[in-house]
Amino acid sequence: MSSPYTDLDRPPLNARLLSRALVTEAGPWTRLDLRAETGSTNADAAGAARAGEPEGLVVVAERQTAGRGRRDRAWTSPARAGITLSVLLRPGVPVAERDWPAVPPAAYGWLPLLAGVALVETVTRLAEVPAVLKWPNDLMVGDLKCAGILAEGVPNGVGAVVVGIGLNVTLREDELPTDRPATSLRLAGAALTDRDPLLRALLRGLGDWYGRWRGAGGDAEDSGLREAYLHHCGTVGRAVRVQLPSGAELVGEAATVDAGGQLVVRDAGGVQHSVAAGDVLHVR
Ligand SMILES: Nc1ncnc2c1ncn2[C@@H]1O[C@H](COP(=O)(O)OP(=O)(O)OP(=O)(O)O)[C@@H](O)[C@H]1O
Numbered sequence: 001m002s003s004p005y006t007d008l009d010r011p012p013l014n015a016r017l018l019s020r021a022l023v024t025e026a027g028p029w030t031r032l033d034l035r036a037e038t039g040s041t042n043a044d045a046a047g048a049a050r051a052g053e054p055e056g057l058v059v060v061a062e063r064q065t066a067g068r069g070r071r072d073r074a075w076t077s078p079a080r081a082g083i084t085l086s087v088l089l090r091p092g093v094p095v096a097e098r099d100w101p102a103v104p105p106a107a108y109g110w111l112p113l114l115a116g117v118a119l120v121e122t123v124t125r126l127a128e129v130p131a132v133l134k135w136p137n138d139l140m141v142g143d144l145k146c147a148g149i150l151a152e153g154v155p156n157g158v159g160a161v162v163v164g165i166g167l168n169v170t171l172r173e174d175e176l177p178t179d180r181p182a183t184s185l186r187l188a189g190a191a192l193t194d195r196d197p198l199l200r201a202l203l204r205g206l207g208d209w210y211g212r213w214r215g216a217g218g219d220a221e222d223s224g225l226r227e228a229y230l231h232h233c234g235t236v237g238r239a240v241r242v243q244l245p246s247g248a249e250l251v252g253e254a255a256t257v258d259a260g261g262q263l264v265v266r267d268a269g270g271v272q273h274s275v276a277a278g279d280v281l282h283v284r
């Protein structure tokens with residue numbers, strides 16, 4: 001049987017509308033680099049950071065040939081089927097005209113969570129899909145992964161952080177990775193799968209949350225970010241199994257996300273463990 005989707009379902013992004021939205025929005029965005037194809041938008045933004053690009057660059061690609069997740073796992077990004085973007089941020093640089101102080105590096109761990117909040121708000125509001133965040137950086141629809149976030153400090157980038165987002169919009173079943181359960185907005189029955197409004201709303205939300213967080217000096221409590229994250233977090237309250245970077249495994253109940261953005265897991269003996277990084281499996 002032939003595919004139910006045609007190229008008409010996958011029009012290119014409207015560069016003019018997107019550029020106009022970026023300059024008229026009050027967000028921190030300074031420049032749009034929209035590419036038909038690239039290796040990885042995270043790599044492109046990191047290269048720009050090393051070359052001295054200021055905060056606010058947005059790199060968007062219609063297709064990635066070397067998209068990646070954490071620990072260099074591949075991110076599947078077929079042409080015009082998803083939103084793949086990276087933003088270049090310099091949270092340590094004060095911005096006098098916006099009244100933004102420098103954010104201490106200890107707070108940078110909130111950046112992938114902040115991007116997750118912007119992403120889940122966009123998807124639930126516009127696409128009307130019941131998505132939640134799996135700590136720290138996955139957007140899930142039920143047990144299926146629909147989007148991922150990769151935040152990376154840039155080596156030799158003078159404090160730059162690149163935050164990359166990959167959202168599956170119209171990917172078909174046969175285009176999804178096979179190593180773990182995944183979905184796209186279309187497969188999840190979204191009310192909207194037009195990438196233009198989704199991308200503009202995502203950048204607006206990302207800019208808004210970043211501005212609030214920066215205005216509060218990176219304080220997730222004062223900016224309301226922790227509360228918003230907890231509201232959308234599907235991990236807290238669940239039984240979890242965490243594969244720690246050391247190779248050890250932690251089993252327990254996800255109790256909360258603390259002020260530093262770490263997942264607090266209570267084990268069977270009632271002892272609380274703060275997890276900064278790890279692969280989380282929702283057990284029940
Ligand atoms: N377009 C896609 N949609 C959904 N999942 C994808 C897509 N492309 C790749 N993946 C999967 O995403 C994962 C990327 O690795 P990464 O470690 O970043 O994921 P993760 O979900 O954060 O890890 P974990 O869930 O184990 O904590 C891989 O398992 C890969 O198969």
Ligand SMILES: O=C(O)CCCC[C@@H]1SC[C@@H]2NC(=O)N[C@@H]21
Nearest residue numbers: 040042067068069148149164166
């Ligand atoms: O697996 C994850 O959870 C993170 C995936 C992040 C993918 C996005 S797509 C845009 C940006 N460029 C990349 O190479 N990775 C991120």
